[in-house]
Amino acid sequence: MALVDDDTGQVSDMLRTAQDEVAGGIDQLFDRLLAVPADPRKQLYEAMRHAAIAGGKRLRPLLVRAAADLFHVDRSISLRVGAAVEAMHVYSLIHDDLPCMDDDDLRRGKPTVHRAFDEATAVLAGDSLHALAFEWLCDPATHADPFVRAELCSELARAAGPAGMAGGQMMDLMAETSDFDLSTVTRLQQLKTGALIAFSVEAGAILARIPVEGRRPLRGYARDIGLAFQIADDIMDVEGDEELAGKALHKDADAGKATFVTLMGLERARGQARLLVDQAIAHLAGFGEEAALLRAIARYVVERDR
Amino acid sequence: MALVDDDTGQVSDMLRTAQDEVAGGIDQLFDRLLAVPADPRKQLYEAMRHAAIAGGKRLRPLLVRAAADLFHVDRSISLRVGAAVEAMHVYSLIHDDLPCMDDDDLRRGKPTVHRAFDEATAVLAGDSLHALAFEWLCDPATHADPFVRAELCSELARAAGPAGMAGGQMMDLMAETSDFDLSTVTRLQQLKTGALIAFSVEAGAILARIPVEGRRPLRGYARDIGLAFQIADDIMDVEGDEELAGKALHKDADAGKATFVTLMGLERARGQARLLVDQAIAHLAGFGEEAALLRAIARYVVERDR
Known part of the structure; x- marks a missing residue:
């Protein structure tokens, strides 16, 4: 992608270490929580x-951990919350890939669930992960404080439902037959991907019982990287490498959908993504070295090639 | 159906009044909570x-109300919890009716969602109601005590996921190509319909912060009526009136699935349902007149014609 062309474009060692740790931890947790009966x-x-x-970049669990680290939350706790968010994300991918939705054959370099199994199993695997996300989040083993558990569940439900992911996916389906302008596409993406990314970041603060007012910088950060993430995705859909991405690309253009790239052009989209990353990092000005990982993630979001 | 052939078979006035009240309240709540944007x-x-x-009998919200009434829980609270459970139930019906699942055209006397709209919309409407169930349950407006909210969400998630409804539906799909015995069919139904019915009853006790030990009679009651409900459903699939039921019947026999009726025969199935109802009512022996509605529901479960 090389949206950032100077040497800050290198994914930092710190980021890579954290990402590997989180990815390993999530796989271990999933392996245990999803033992085959x-x-x-x-x-x-x-x-x-x-x-x-x-599979995947595990961006959302990484964001939970990075935000929770700011407030010294126990990492086994932020990892469990990360697994819940990732389960919610994976469920949405399974359903979005269904023949009646985006009809995709490949995801994360593997056959999609309805291709590897069948459609009914794919619907139920998605439904199951959706419920498990809440089960894991509400489990006293995740956090001893019921207030924290209830708030996490409430915020995750909002991010997943018709005012979040599911609503965004509905707008995305309507995009194929509508002529959306920039503000509608922005709103679509804030629901479809932004809401769960925002939850991931905010969860770190909820775990530390930071009150709503204290979460403003993190909310600003999350809003900006969420949008930057989606602009980068739209650019990747045009310029990316299918093998690296592990999924079909160039689908939006084929479907005649309005995207950030079709509405702004490649150059302006690239500039906007850079601007959003700078803005996201600016929201963290009140934090010191402890926010280094969040800053690195903000840059990574537009530099990734998958 | 006339499983009970004496005059206790009459649906009592008390039951009818409660059912009408709950149905009216649920419709009003849904109308407000699902305002079209x-x-x-x-x-x-x-x-x-x-x-x-x-649509529907609103059996689950009725159970929440009847159980919560035992402990004098405010009825506006039990109604909100009932709406959450019903949203979860409706989501499961939408997904179960999909072409890749049971492929049904009619539900509650109306076209199924994928027939009235399209498949993608049906998947997303189900997904949205699934998330909304948790959102409504975890809303501080539902209950002021975060411990209660967290426990409700945790139990509902268990009832909905792979160890509940979704797992039961998976078993049901496997039933078409397997040769299930009575204990496997019992387990299937305990997951597919029993878990959410059990949640509905237990929710009443959770709302009143009755500790787990104190909930045993209600759990026993719920387990028995859940099974009786399913046996009655299997009998209805053979003997019922499609117009009254508002959905296609005789599907299990056509699919060659093992059911309580194919495994036990009609007469034994009828006897077993009656026995379970008596047993359910016996679990309530520690309660007085305040459990009259729960007793009436137990009888209704096997006497209904839809």
């Missing part, structure tokens, strides 16, 4: 494991 | 309203 639900669990284990 | 998510909300408003 010896009964007729076997295929359901195998489908969940196929979609959830060993 | 003036943006491209319009169709998503219309699909949710199509499936959720003015």
Whole structure:
């Protein structure tokens, strides 16, 4: 992608270390939480494991950890919350890939769930991960304070429902037959991907019982990187490498959908993404070295090639 | 159905009054909570309203209210919890009706969501109601005590996920190509319908902060009526009237699935349902007149014709 062309474009060692740690931890947790039962639900669990284990950038669990680290939250706690958010994300990918939705064959370099298994199993694997996200989040093993558990569940539900991910996906389906302007596309993306990214960041503060007013800088940061992430995705859809991305690209253009790139052009989109990253980092001005990982993630969001 | 052939088979006035009150309250709540927004998510909300408003027996909200009444829980609270459970139930119906699942055209006497709208909208309407169930349950407006909210969310998630409804539906799909025995069919139904019915009853006790030990009679009651409900459903699938039921019947036999009726025969199934109802009512022996509605529901579960 090389949106940033100077040497800050290098993914820092710190980021890579954190990402590897989080990815390893999430895989271990999923492996344990999704143990295959010896009964007729076997295929359901195998489908969940196929979609959830060993895949993706784990951006959302990384954001939970980076934000929670600011407030010295125990890392086993932020990892469990990360697993819940990732389960929610994976469920949305499984359903978005269905034949009646985006009809995709490849995801994270592997066959999509309905291709590897069947459609019914894909619907149920998504539904199961959706429920498990809440089960894990509300488990007293995740956090001892019921107030924290209830607030996490409430915020995650908002981010997943019709005023979040599911609503954004509905708008995305309407985009194929509508003529959306920049503000509508922005709103679509704030729902479809922004809401869960925002939850991931805010969860760090909720875990530390930081009151709503104290979360403003993190909310600003999350809003900006969420949008930058999606602009980068739209640029990747035009310029990216399918093999690196592990999924089909050039789909928006083929579907005639309005995207940040079709509405702004490549150059302005690139500039806007850079601006949003700077703005995201500016929101963290009140933090010191402890926010270095969040800053590195902001840069990574537009530099990634998958 | 006339499983009970003496005059206790009459649905009591008390039951009818409570059912009408709950049904009216649920419709009003849904109407308010699912207000259609003036943006491209319009169709998503219309699909949710199509499936959720003015339909069904509202058995689960009725159970929440009946159990919560035992402990004098404010009825506006038990109604909100009932709306959350019903949203979860409606989501499961929408997904179960999909072409890749049971492929049904009719539900509650109306076209199923994927017939009235389209498949993608049906998937997303289900996903949205799934998330909304948690959002409404975790809302401080539902209950002031975060411990109660967190426990409700945790139990609902368990009832909905792979160890509950979604797992049961997976087993049901496997039933078409497997040769399930009575204990496997019992387990299937305990997951598919029993878990959410059990949650509905237990929610009443959770709302009153009754500790787990104190909930045993209610759990026993819920387990028994859940199974009786499903046996009655299997009998209805053979003997019922499609117009009254508002959905296609005789599907299990056509699919060659093992059911309580194919495994036990009609007469034994009928006897077993009656026995379970008596047993459910026996669990309530420690309660007095305040449990009359729960007792009436237990009888209704096997006497209903839809």
